[in-house]
Amino acid sequence: xxxxxxxxxxxxxxxxxxxxxxDRLLTLLTPAHGKLHATARGVRKTTSKLGxxxxxxxxxxxxxxxxxxxxxxxxxxxxxxxxxxxxxKADLRALSKALxxxxxxxxFHPLEAPNPPAYTSFLEALQALESPADHxxxxxxxxxxxxDLCGFLPQLARCVQCEEPVLPGGHFLSPAAGGVLCPAxxxxxxxxxPISVDALKVVRYLxxxxxxxxxxxxxxxxxxxxxxxxxxxxxxxxxxxxxxxxAFLRAIAQQWPKAEDVPSRTA
Amino acid sequence: MTTNDFLPAAAPVARLIQALHKLPGVxxxxxxxxxxxxxxxxxxxxxxxxxxxxxxxxxxILCSLCxxxxxxxxxxxxxxxxxxxxxxxxxEEPLDVLAIERTRCYAGLYHVLHGVISPMNGIGAEELxxxxxxxxxxxxxxxxxxxxxNPNLEGEATAMYIHRLVSPLVPxxxxxxxxxxxxxxxxxxxxxxxxxxxQGRQAL
Ligand SMILES: [Zn+2]
Ligand SMILES: [Zn+2]
Numbered sequence: 148x149x150x151x152x153x154x155x156x157x158x159x160x161x162x163x164x165x166x167x168x169x170d171r172l173l174t175l176l177t178p179a180h181g182k183l184h185a186t187a188r189g190v191r192k193t194t195s196k197l198g199x200x201x202x203x204x205x206x207x208x209x210x211x212x213x214x215x216x217x218x219x220x221x222x223x224x225x226x227x228x229x230x231x232x233x234x235x236k237a238d239l240r241a242l243s244k245a246l247x248x249x250x251x252x253x254x255f256h257p258l259e260a261p262n263p264p265a266y267t268s269f270l271e272a273l274q275a276l277e278s279p280a281d282h283x284x285x286x287x288x289x290x291x292x293x294x295d296l297c298g299f300l301p302q303l304a305r306c307v308q309c310e311e312p313v314l315p316g317g318h319f320l321s322p323a324a325g326g327v328l329c330p331a332x333x334x335x336x337x338x339x340x341p342i343s344v345d346a347l348k349v350v351r352y353l354x355x356x357x358x359x360x361x362x363x364x365x366x367x368x369x370x371x372x373x374x375x376x377x378x379x380x381x382x383x384x385x386x387x388x389x390x391x392x393x394a395f396l397r398a399i400a401q402q403w404p405k406a407e408d409v410p411s412r413t414a
Numbered sequence: 415m416t417t418n419d420f421l422p423a424a425a426p427v428a429r430l431i432q433a434l435h436k437l438p439g440v441x442x443x444x445x446x447x448x449x450x451x452x453x454x455x456x457x458x459x460x461x462x463x464x465x466x467x468x469x470x471x472x473x474x475i476l477c478s479l480c481x482x483x484x485x486x487x488x489x490x491x492x493x494x495x496x497x498x499x500x501x502x503x504x505x506e507e508p509l510d511v512l513a514i515e516r517t518r519c520y521a522g523l524y525h526v527l528h529g530v531i532s533p534m535n536g537i538g539a540e541e542l543x544x545x546x547x548x549x550x551x552x553x554x555x556x557x558x559x560x561x562x563x564n565p566n567l568e569g570e571a572t573a574m575y576i577h578r579l580v581s582p583l584v585p586x587x588x589x590x591x592x593x594x595x596x597x598x599x600x601x602x603x604x605x606x607x608x609x610x611x612x613q614g615r616q617a618l
Contacts, residue, residue, distance in 0.1 A: 193607055194598075204567060
């Protein structure tokens with residue numbers, strides 16, 4: 148099967164690496180074509196008309212052209228920004244979270260494997276980071292939805308080992324086992340972490356519901372800490388590494404713990 | 415694509431291809447082409463090139479004040495008595511200093527960060543020359559800090575981050591005017607655009 152010579156698609160720019168004299172190699176997430184690489188020629192020149200439409204975390208309507216044989220790397224031949232997420236980019240805390248989501252999306256999506264619901268989840272998460280919603284809840288919801296859509300969601304209803312339904316209290320989550328464990332089965336897995344009833348409820352709810360429903364949940368700080376730690380060990384196990392952007396996420400959260408601490412560019 | 419795709423080649427040739435391939439903007443094919451060009455080059459020319467590379471490594475250091483590349487420390491700009499010592503312009507790369515110097519519209523000092531905050535590439539504030547900037551600002555003589563990082567997401571994020579850190583230390587913090595198109599690199603800006611952006615810099 149040969150690819151069409153040009154495709155028109157919307158896309159969100161996940162990565163942009165310098166290439167040659169004035170070009171960039173982009174990593175794009177699209178609804179119908181999955182994750183793609185494409186070159187954007189001359190975009191680092193200030194005379195470039197495309198450049199402004201291809202910045203990181205910008206959603207654009209693109210025309211991608213392939214070579215004569217319809218193979219190889221696509222070149223961006225047309226770009227028009229649909230949403231630049233300017234208010235998100237003007238807020239360091241929201242931006243650090245959006246960059247983390249971007250790296251998460253980039254890491255989970257293999258090249259050219261369409262996953263339209265995952266694209267929608269990513270777009271909705273970015274939009275939610277521009278709203279006054281609980282941004283940590285946006286992260287947790289996106290992490291769980293992505294795990295689910297990519298087939299890595301842990302088993303949350305029954306003990307993974309003995310298949311007994313999970314009853315309140317004394318439960319554990321083991322990334323290696325791929326789900327929750329009852330107290331009796333816990334000793335079989337060294338990585339099993341205690342999970343509170345509330346955390347288990349929230350994780351189950353977020354995994355099963357849309358972002359907009361998930362954002363109705365009211366999560367207090369201690370529970371947020373537990374959820375963040377649980378998701379971090381789950382993702383580290385699934386990806387076999389730590390995401391690079393988590394360092395910046397933590398640095399910003401530590402340096403400026405409250406939203407009002409960070410002046411926005413327009414302030 | 416790795417250089418191994420193009421082998422077999424003699425070991426020294428492969429080694430040079432690999433070394434050139436690490437340079438920015440040099441793909442595997444270009445590295446190969448350059449290598450075979452160098453193989454055919456007269457020996458004295460090749461030796462001069464190798465020595466020029468060694469000389470840069472041995473003689474070029476970072477200015478302890480502005481962090482720009484220099485042969486002497488402090489650098490000629492930092493020691494120039496005619497420069498305005500109350501203004502510092504913060505830039506991503508040494509090449510950006512050249513771009514702004516070419517406009518002849520700025521007489522203050524510089525500070526080169528040597529990069530930009532890029533969380534997805536694991537580059538945070540600690541990897542940049544931000545601590546050195548704070549030390550310069552602690553003296554209290556600086557009245558204006560011009561944040562002239564590139565007008566793209568990472569450049570803006572770096573400017574916001576520095577703005578937040580230094581706002582108690584500097585009375586006036588400015589950013590280059592929006593005449594610079596988003597996504598472009600400062601080093602590619604034409605003189606008129608860059609001069610206008612500099613003159614129209616806005617307080618943050
Ligand atoms: Zn069990
Ligand atoms: Zn200097």
